[in-house]
Amino acid sequence: MVAAEIPDIVVGRLPLYLRALTQMASEGKLITSSQELGSRLGISPAQIRKDLSQFGEFGKQGTGYNIGFLAEQLRSILHVDQVWDVALVGVGDLGRAVAHYAGFLERGFRISALYDNDPAKIGTRIADLVIQDSAELVTDLRRRGISVTMLAVPATEAQAIADRLVEAGVKFILCYAPTSVRVPETVRVQYIDPVVHLQRMTYYRR
Amino acid sequence: MVAAEIPDIVVGRLPLYLRALTQMASEGKLITSSQELGSRLGISPAQIRKDLSQFGEFGKQGTGYNIGFLAEQLRSILHVDQVWDVALVGVGDLGRAVAHYAGFLERGFRISALYDNDPAKIGTRIADLVIQDSAELVTDLRRRGISVTMLAVPATEAQAIADRLVEAGVKFILCYAPTSVRVPETVRVQYIDPVVHLQRMTYYRR
Numbered sequence: 001m002v003a004a005e006i007p008d009i010v011v012g013r014l015p016l017y018l019r020a021l022t023q024m025a026s027e028g029k030l031i032t033s034s035q036e037l038g039s040r041l042g043i044s045p046a047q048i049r050k051d052l053s054q055f056g057e058f059g060k061q062g063t064g065y066n067i068g069f070l071a072e073q074l075r076s077i078l079h080v081d082q083v084w085d086v087a088l089v090g091v092g093d094l095g096r097a098v099a100h101y102a103g104f105l106e107r108g109f110r111i112s113a114l115y116d117n118d119p120a121k122i123g124t125r126i127a128d129l130v131i132q133d134s135a136e137l138v139t140d141l142r143r144r145g146i147s148v149t150m151l152a153v154p155a156t157e158a159q160a161i162a163d164r165l166v167e168a169g170v171k172f173i174l175c176y177a178p179t180s181v182r183v184p185e186t187v188r189v190q191y192i193d194p195v196v197h198l199q200r201m202t203y204y205r206r
Numbered sequence: 207m208v209a210a211e212i213p214d215i216v217v218g219r220l221p222l223y224l225r226a227l228t229q230m231a232s233e234g235k236l237i238t239s240s241q242e243l244g245s246r247l248g249i250s251p252a253q254i255r256k257d258l259s260q261f262g263e264f265g266k267q268g269t270g271y272n273i274g275f276l277a278e279q280l281r282s283i284l285h286v287d288q289v290w291d292v293a294l295v296g297v298g299d300l301g302r303a304v305a306h307y308a309g310f311l312e313r314g315f316r317i318s319a320l321y322d323n324d325p326a327k328i329g330t331r332i333a334d335l336v337i338q339d340s341a342e343l344v345t346d347l348r349r350r351g352i353s354v355t356m357l358a359v360p361a362t363e364a365q366a367i368a369d370r371l372v373e374a375g376v377k378f379i380l381c382y383a384p385t386s387v388r389v390p391e392t393v394r395v396q397y398i399d400p401v402v403h404l405q406r407m408t409y410y411r412r
Contacts, residue, residue, distance in 0.1 A: 008406075009215075015405035020386065023361075041386045042395075079408045086404075093303035098400065100299045103384055107401045108408070148404065155229075172407040174400055178309055180226065180247045188410055189248075190403035194304065194380055195313045197396035198292075198354065199221035200214075201378040202285045202314070204394055 010051050014074055016041055017048065019107075021071040033064040080108025087113040087146045087170075089161055090153035091121055091131055094176055098152060099126045113146060134161070141168035148172045155179035162189075216257050220280055222247055223254065227277040228313075239270040286314025293319040293352045293376075295367055296359035297327055297337055300382055304358060305332045319352060340367070347374035354378045361385035368395075 020040045024032055034045035034052075041048075052058050052070075055077055059065040075081040086109050088099055099111055114126060115134040122133045132140065141149070149170050153161055158177035165173055166183050175181060178193045226246045230238055240251035240258075247254075258264050258276075261283055265271040281287040292315050294305055305317055320332060321340040328339045338346065347355070355376050359367055364383035371379055372389050381387060384399045 011409050012402075012406045014409065015399075015402040016386065018405070019384065019399070019402065023385065039388070042388070077409065078405045079411045080405055084404075084408060093306045097299035097303040101400075104401060107405070109401065109404055148408070150400070171411075172404070174403050174407070178225065179229065180222065182245070182248070188407045190407055192398055192400060192403060193221075193225070194307075194356070194398060195310060195315065196218075196221040196225065197380050197398060198290075198315055198378070199224070199284045199286055199313070200218045201380070201394045201396055202290060202354070203217050203220065203283065205285045205377075 006054055010054060013043065013047075013051055014078055016043070017052070018071060018074040018078065018080075021065075021067050021074070022107075025067050025071060029067055031064045032067050034059075037065075075108070078108070082108070084109050084148045085112040085144065085146050086110060086148045086150060087115065087137075087141055088150045088152060089115045089134060089137065089165070090151060090157075090176075091116045091118075091126065092152065092154075095150075095152035096126060098150060098176070099129070109148065111150075113140065113144065115140075137161070137164050138168040141165070141170060146170070148174075150174045150176065151181075152176040212260055216260060219249065219253075219257055220284055222249070223258070224277060224280040224284065224286075225313075227271075227273050227280070231273050231277060235273055237270045238273050240265075243271075281314070284314070288314070290315050290354045291318040291350065291352050292316060292354045292356060293321065293343075293347055294356045294358060295321045295340060295343065295371075296357060296363075296382075297322045297324075297332065298358065298360075301356075301358035302332060304356060304382070305335070315354065317356075319346065319350065321346075343367075343370050344374045347371070347376060352376070354380075356380045356382065357387075358382040 020037055034048040037048050038045040058070045088095055088111050091114055114129050114131045115137055116131050117134045121131050124131055147170055149165050151173055155177045158179050159181050162181035162183055166187055171187055173189045175189055175191050226243055240254040243254050244251040264276050294301055294317050297320055320335050320337045321343055322337050323340045327337050330337055353376055355371050357379055361383045364385050365387050368387035368389055372393055377393055379395045381395055381397050389395055
């Protein structure tokens with residue numbers, strides 16, 4: 001496996017393949033093809049074959065892909081054959097919705113710590129987690145060895161919190177705040193900003 | 207302007223440029239450079255200059271970009287120099303958080319219709335909007351000429367709703383459901399699935 005050389009855009013499609021394969025498995029399917037996957041995902045079969053071939057030989061010409069096997073391989077490649085503890089920072093409307101979302105665990109992630117700086121929220125519970133004071137963020141994340149976080153704070157607070165996440169040794173930040181944060185190159189950030197997605201579409205207005 | 211030839215990945219960066227410029231303007235800045243923008247965004251200055259040059263001459267060598275002018279141009283290019291009415295389908299935890307989010311209007315979008323199929327929710331209000339029965343979706347969206355929608359329904363319901371959005375003439379769908387939907391080529395879909403973003407990062411575990 002020559003992981004270092006694979007373009008991030010290819011890496012970005014692997015979770016989509018895994019998601020589609022998992023759905024197929026839940027429908028009772030055992031075998032699929034790049035055609036069928038491509039039709040589900042709106043990605044060309046040639047692209048899918050090319051992407052997957054960078055990681056190994058997962059299918060045979062003419063017989064297709066074994067869904068369970070390929071899904072297992074992708075889980076291993078994406079390192080979600082383990083469950084990652086995730087800390088969520090910021091429990092406003094959005095953070096609360098994310099904390100309630102039931103779809104993380106079966107896909108490799110478990111929200112296991114919540115932080116906020118609002119005294120009215122600190123000490124209250126969401127599901128079985130107590131919201132902790134974000135003042136404890138650095139020591140607490142370090143102690144627990146948590147390396148994945150979701151950031152659902154206002155844009156104005158995002159950089160200050162990101163700095164503390166970096167200080168705490170966090171390696172992966174999913175940022176819901178509508179802003180960009182500066183982190184060292186050893187830390188990865190992905191962004192979710194619905195307006196960015198909407199604008200990327202309205203560009204194509206005819 | 208040769209819009210048709212510009213790669214979607216370039217288009218996808220324009221909203222980030224616009225967001226950063228808007229932040230700079232709110233900080234009272236008037237002029238910026240590709241270096242400063244790049245440092246905020248984690249994108250190389252050369253990439254930024256190349257992206258922007260595809261749409262026109264926005265800066266002069268050595269004097270940088272006029273923030274207000276460039277932001278205005280980008281708003282026009284992205285067609286958010288108007289406000290788009292947006293319908294939100296699915297008002298669960300996540301849909302509710304999205305409906306409450308105050309950041310849409312100043313960036314070109316206004317949530318102006320809410321739909322759900324839960325009788326307990328239909329007729330109730332979020333902010334100043336009454337949740338409508340999704341059974342009315344097609345006729346209602348058509349009548350109001352709404353072409354932008356956000357889909358925050360469970361994965362199992364997403365395709366059926368997407369089919370009705372297409373029937374209603376919707377052109378842009380932001381899908382929060384963790385699944386892919388099939389739509390005609392004339393309809394654009396963008397996806398927000400936090401697990402896809404998380405997995406794209408954990409791939410890089412060392």
